[in-house]
Amino acid sequence: MGCFSYYLFPSSPTCQVPVTGSFACQFKTTPYKQLPTLFKQKKKQFNGFQRASRVVSYYALKTPPYKLVSDLFSPDSLEPYMSKRTVEVHWKGHHGAYVEGLNKALAKSDILYGYTLDDLVKVTYNNGNPSPDFNNAAQVWNHDFFWESMQPGGGDMPELGMLEQIEKDFGSFTNFRDKFAETALTLFGSGWVWLVYRVVSVLIRRSFDLKPSIFLKGYLKRNSDDTRGINFVLVVAKYYAPFSSEYYLAYHIPKKTTYCECVRTLKREERRLEVVKTQNAVTPIVWGDIPIINLDMWEHAYYLDYKNDKENYVNAFMDHLVSWNMAMARLAHAEAFVNLGIDFSIIRKLSSLKQILGDMKSEVSGLMMLAAVPFQV
Amino acid sequence: MALRSLVSRKTLGLGLRLQFRGLQTFSLPDLPYDYGALEPAISGDIMQLHHQKHHQTYITNYNKSIEQLHHAIEKGDSSAIVKLQSAIKFNGGGHVNHSIFWKNLTPVQQGGGEPPHGNLGWAIDEDFGSLDTLIKKMSTEGAALQGSGWVWLGLDKESKKLVVETTANQDPLVTKGPLVPLLGVDVWEHAYYLQYKNVRPDYLKNIWKVMNWKYAGEVYDKEHS
Numbered sequence: 106m107g108c109f110s111y112y113l114f115p116s117s118p119t120c121q122v123p124v125t126g127s128f129a130c131q132f133k134t135t136p137y138k139q140l141p142t143l144f145k146q147k148k149k150q151f152n153g154f155q156r157a158s159r160v161v162s163y164y165a166l167k168t169p170p171y172k173l174v175s176d177l178f179s180p181d182s183l184e185p186y187m188s189k190r191t192v193e194v195h196w197k198g199h200h201g202a203y204v205e206g207l208n209k210a211l212a213k214s215d216i217l218y219g220y221t222l223d224d225l226v227k228v229t230y231n232n233g234n235p236s237p238d239f240n241n242a243a244q245v246w247n248h249d250f251f252w253e254s255m256q257p258g259g260g261d262m263p264e265l266g267m268l269e270q271i272e273k274d275f276g277s278f279t280n281f282r283d284k285f286a287e288t289a290l291t292l293f294g295s296g297w298v299w300l301v302y303r304v305v306s307v308l309i310r311r312s313f314d315l316k317p318s319i320f321l322k323g324y325l326k327r328n329s330d331d332t333r334g335i336n337f338v339l340v341v342a343k344y345y346a347p348f349s350s351e352y353y354l355a356y357h358i359p360k361k362t363t364y365c366e367c368v369r370t371l372k373r374e375e376r377r378l379e380v381v382k383t384q385n386a387v388t389p390i391v392w393g394d395i396p397i398i399n400l401d402m403w404e405h406a407y408y409l410d411y412k413n414d415k416e417n418y419v420n421a422f423m424d425h426l427v428s429w430n431m432a433m434a435r436l437a438h439a440e441a442f443v444n445l446g447i448d449f450s451i452i453r454k455l456s457s458l459k460q461i462l463g464d465m466k467s468e469v470s471g472l473m474m475l476a477a478v479p480f481q482v
Numbered sequence: 483m484a485l486r487s488l489v490s491r492k493t494l495g496l497g498l499r500l501q502f503r504g505l506q507t508f509s510l511p512d513l514p515y516d517y518g519a520l521e522p523a524i525s526g527d528i529m530q531l532h533h534q535k536h537h538q539t540y541i542t543n544y545n546k547s548i549e550q551l552h553h554a555i556e557k558g559d560s561s562a563i564v565k566l567q568s569a570i571k572f573n574g575g576g577h578v579n580h581s582i583f584w585k586n587l588t589p590v591q592q593g594g595g596e597p598p599h600g601n602l603g604w605a606i607d608e609d610f611g612s613l614d615t616l617i618k619k620m621s622t623e624g625a626a627l628q629g630s631g632w633v634w635l636g637l638d639k640e641s642k643k644l645v646v647e648t649t650a651n652q653d654p655l656v657t658k659g660p661l662v663p664l665l666g667v668d669v670w671e672h673a674y675y676l677q678y679k680n681v682r683p684d685y686l687k688n689i690w691k692v693m694n695w696k697y698a699g700e701v702y703d704k705e706h707s
Contacts, residue, residue: 293652294631295671296629385629386629409679412676413539413672
């Protein structure tokens with residue numbers, strides 16, 4: 106399924122930072138370890154799509170939830186709105202090339218190798234000054250998301266909660282549809298159009314060498330994974346922002362790197378759906394938005410079918426391809442996550458933190474470990 | 483200024499339409515060859531779409547933006563003037579770039595692909611070592627360009643040296659410095675997709691077979707003198 110990583114956003118504006126000798130509970134998931142098995146499983150499905158790769162790769166060209174490659178290798182599920190030829194060239198040619206490029210870069214770089222895809226995209230984006238690997242990582246992310254944003258027999262209108270949210274934020278579904286189409290058609294060059302759920306405004310994001318506090322160092326020493334593992338420490342502190350809703354979230358990979366962002370969570374009434382457009386490979390996750398659906402406006406996505414008639418392509422997507430089921434699931438996931446609301450001010454004891462995190466375990470994805478520990482900058 | 487000379491050449495009759503307010507609009511320049519004349523390097527379908535649809539759209543939107551700019555200037559509406567800049571840069575740049583592009587290409591029968599002679603030929607050898615090196619460099623940079631853009635062979639007016647540059651989207655070469663475009667290769671996907679699909683390197687390999695080095699030489703001589 107789509108790759109998301111969600112931050113833990115306490116809804117309360119205050120945030121206590123308990124300083125204790127022993128640490129917050131350890132909630133570790135290691136999705137990256139599952140990937141090699143997944144990759145091997147998926148490999149069997151690829152039939153006529155063998156990769157003669159000698160590189161140990163963690164990212165495989167995922168098949169979307171609907172049947173894209175049949176035994177005869179005829180990806181015609183999205184016909185006639187997206188032709189089989191387009192899907193083949195787009196999926197195997199473009200998306201496949203990005204995956205290969207990414208895997209090659211990962212094989213060479215020890216540091217990049219350990220990240221989940223979401224965080225890889227954010228780290229290589231480097232706050233607007235992207236490294237050369239950003240393009241491949243982000244395009245893999247974008248295309249994974251794109252195939253899953255569509256389905257055969259899609260289009261039409263969303264229902265229930267999704268429709269309610271759209272009507273709340275855009276006035277009516279027609280307004281939203283018009284806005285989406287207009288954004289797509291006024292995009293200069295190559296890029297993507299997104300419907301996102303905005304839950305934070307990211308104030309700053311920086312990379313720096315984090316000097317962990319003595320407590321953090323001890324904790325990491327006692328709990329760090331093997332050298333190929335990831336050891337993210339999500340540290341929430343009301344550092345420099347005592348009574349506001351601003352938080353510093355720091356991601357620390359021992360012996361490797363650290364980056365930190367300061368986010369301001371939006372209050373429940375402020376959270377809303379937005380239509381955004383991005384250039385080239387940029388994705389809204391780099392500034393904290395949660396994507397709901399996207400549309401590829403690079404020419405390769407529509408040229409074979411629609412030539413330069415972008416309007417028809419956008420209409421075909423909205424009327425026949427977009428998967429509102431997927432959008433609903435993503436929105437529900439986003440809502441569930443942000444509504445969790447941990448009041449950090451009442452967390453005094455380690456045990457209560459453990460309890461809360463235990464409950465959350467099933468809902469939170471991408472969260473590796475939580476430690477409420479002060480850190481030195 | 484370069485814009486006016488581009489527009490006035492090879493336009494049929496009503497190329498320059500002066501409106502009653504004296505506002506000049508632009509129109510699609512004719513191709514100096516048939517759509518199918520560049521086969522098999524570039525298919526006739528692509529040439530027709532590229533010229534009649536894409537270039538025409540840039541011109542239409544460019545004219546619209548210019549008109550809006552004219553109104554904004556008359557009214558003294560600074561924020562509107564500034565807001566129009568990106569549309570003008572994009573559509574106007576598209577017009578400028580494609581007008582150069584059509585002249586950069588020529589059928590094999592009319593000398594397409596023939597290596598440059600004279601001053602340009604020597605300058606290429608001096609600045610890049612050989613024509614092959616230059617071609618390889620431009621093809622590599624073109625293939626590596628992410629998204630949409632152009633790869634150029636330009637002449638630096640100040641240093642009098644030849645340079646290879648890339649620009650994003652429809653940014654004209656002048657946005658990269660005091661450079662005069664000699665040759666431009668469109669690496670937007672619409673320029674090759676129907677024929678080469680996602681294999682941009684093949685497009686970049688074949689386009690040199692219809693490259694009009696003579697035109698590049700003429701521009702070089704004019705600027706260099």
